[in-house]
Amino acid sequence: MLQCREEVLFLTKQLVNVESIVNTEGEKVMAEAVYTIVSSMPYFKGNPHLVRKQQTVDDERERYNVIALVKGTKSPSNKTVVLMGHMDTVGTDDFNHLKEKACDPLELMQALQEEKLPTSVESHLQSGEYLFGRGVLDMKSGVASHLYLLNYYSNHPEELSGNLVVVIECDEEDSSHGILSALKELQLLRDEHKLDYVAAINADFVSPRYEGDNNRYIYKGTVGKLLPSFYITGAETHVGSCFEGLDPNYIAASLTKQINYNTELCNEAFGETTVPPVSLKQTDLKPTYTVQTALSAYVYYNFFVHSWSPKDVLEKLRTQAEIAFDSALNEFKQNYLSYSKASNQPYVDVPWKPRVLLYDEMDRLLIDTHGDSYVTHMLAYKEELLLDQELDTRMFAAKVVEEAWKWMPDKSPAIILFYSSLYSPRIEVTGKNEKEVNLLHALDAAVEKYQPQYQHPIVTRNFFPYISDMSFVALSDDEEELKSVADNNPGWGTKHYVNYEDIRAINVPVINIGPYGFDAHKQYERMELSYSLEIVPNLTNEVIQRLLV
Known part of the structure; x- marks a missing residue:
C-alpha cells in the first residue's frame, strides 16, 4: 500500500491555496501553479517535452490545461491509462464574511471554531478527520491524488508497464472548454508516441446519496446533462x-x-x-x-x-x-x-x-x-x-x-x-467491449483488495450523478442523436460548438474514483481525509497496475 497520505494532503493544501474560480484570472494562475509542480519533477526536467501547458481553443478566455506523460520502463507497452481532473472551482461568495479565508483551510477551520454550525458540520470540524475549504472536495484533493501518482511513477518508471497520461483541465464548472481542448492534445500525444488509451480515471468528488448513507461510491460511466x-x-x-x-x-x-x-x-x-x-x-x-x-x-x-x-x-x-x-x-x-x-x-x-x-x-x-x-x-x-x-x-x-x-x-x-447550452453526453460502461471488460475487472479487484483496509463500504454504481468532464472522453450516442443537439441549438456554430468527433476519436471507457465529503459548492465544503488521501490514490493505483499488464 502506498504511504501517500501526507504528500497528497500537502498537495491538496497547495492547490486549494490558489483561488481558481471558473471564468476568472485565477484559472490561469492555477494552471501555472500545476505546470510548475509537474515540470519541477526530476523526470520532467529531463523530459520537458512530456509536459505541456495547453491553451484552450475556441475560447473567449485565456486559460490553460496541464497535460503530462510518463512512459513506464518495466515492460514498455503502448497501453496507456489517462488520469483526469479539473483545477477550477465555483465561487466563494457563499462563504459570506469568511470569504477571504475560503481558500486557506487552516485559517478557515480556525475561524469556523467561533461559528454556530449545524450539528454534523460541527462534529466533522472537531473530529480532525475533515479538511474544509473551497475546492478541497470539488476537486483539488482528487487532482492532488493524480499528481501524487504522476510524481510516484515519474520517480519509479521501472514499476510501470505502459504509460500514464495526466490531464488537469480548466473550465469544468461552466462550459468544459478545458477537456474539449485537451482531446486534441490527447490525439497528438497518441499519434506522436503510438499510445493506446485503454481507460480513463476521473477523480471528482463523491458524497452520500441520502442522509445516513455511509457508502463510498465509485462510478462506472456518468449521467448525461441537457438544458x-x-x-x-x-x-x-x-x-x-x-x-x-x-x-x-x-x-x-x-x-x-x-x-x-x-x-x-x-x-x-x-x-x-x-x-x-x-x-x-x-x-x-x-x-x-x-x-x-x-x-x-x-x-x-x-x-x-x-x-x-x-x-x-x-x-x-x-x-x-x-x-x-x-x-x-x-x-x-x-x-x-x-x-x-x-x-x-x-x-x-x-x-x-x-x-x-x-x-x-x-x-x-x-x-x-x-x-x-x-x-x-x-x-x-x-x-x-x-x-x-x-x-x-x-x-x-x-x-x-x-x-x-x-x-x-x-x-x-x-x-x-x-x-441553449452544452450537452454533456451520458456514458455507459457495461462490458460491451474488451476495454470495458478489462476496466471493470480491474476495478472489482481493486475494491476487493482495499475494502478490508477501510471501515465503510466501497460500492460501485453505474452513473456518476453530477455533471463532469467524464462526459467528453467517450460517446454512447450515435450521429443522428447528436445531430438533434446541433440542429436545435440556435447558437450552434457561432456562440457554441462541440466537435463530437474529437470525443469519438478518443472513446475510452471512464470511471470515477474520487475524494469523499460533504457540501461541494456550499460554504461548508469538506473532505474526509482517510478515504480521500489514502484509499483513493491506492484504489486508482491498483486499477492502473491491473490494466497495464
Missing part, C-alpha cells in the same frame, strides 16, 4: 383588458408546473434513476416596465439522462409542453368565463390553440418561407450578438429565437423548444 429551453410567446394586451390577450408568463408557469419535479421525466437504466428536471431560469423578456403584458417569456430546465438520447428528450418535452399549453388555455377560458359572468360582459371565444414547435422546425419553416433573406439576416444578427462577450450561451440562444420569431407569418401564441 432544454422554451421560448414562449403570448398575445400582448393592456393589463386593464387582460382577457383580450394571453400572458406568456402564464404559459411559462403552467410549463414549469408540468415539468418541475415530474418523475415521468426521470430516466431509469440498469436499476438507477435520474433526478427529475428542475427549472434553472424563468423570466419574461420585457426590457422595461410597462402596463402591457410581456410579448415573450423564457424558461430552461436541468435535465439528466442515463439512456435517453437528446432526440428522445425533445420528443418527451414536446408532449409535456403540449399538455402544459392545453392546461393553461383551459384554465384561462374558465377564468375568462367566470369573469364575464361576474362583470356582466360578453364572453368571446378564445382563438388560440396549443402550438409547440422545435427550433429546427421553425427554422426550416422560415427558410422555406423567406429563403436567403432570412438566412442572411440571421447570420448577420448572430455576428452582432457575438460582439457582446458578456452574453452567455443561454441568453444568446434565446435572443436568436426571439429574432427568428419576428419572421414568423403566424404569430399566434406558441412554445418554441430548443437547447
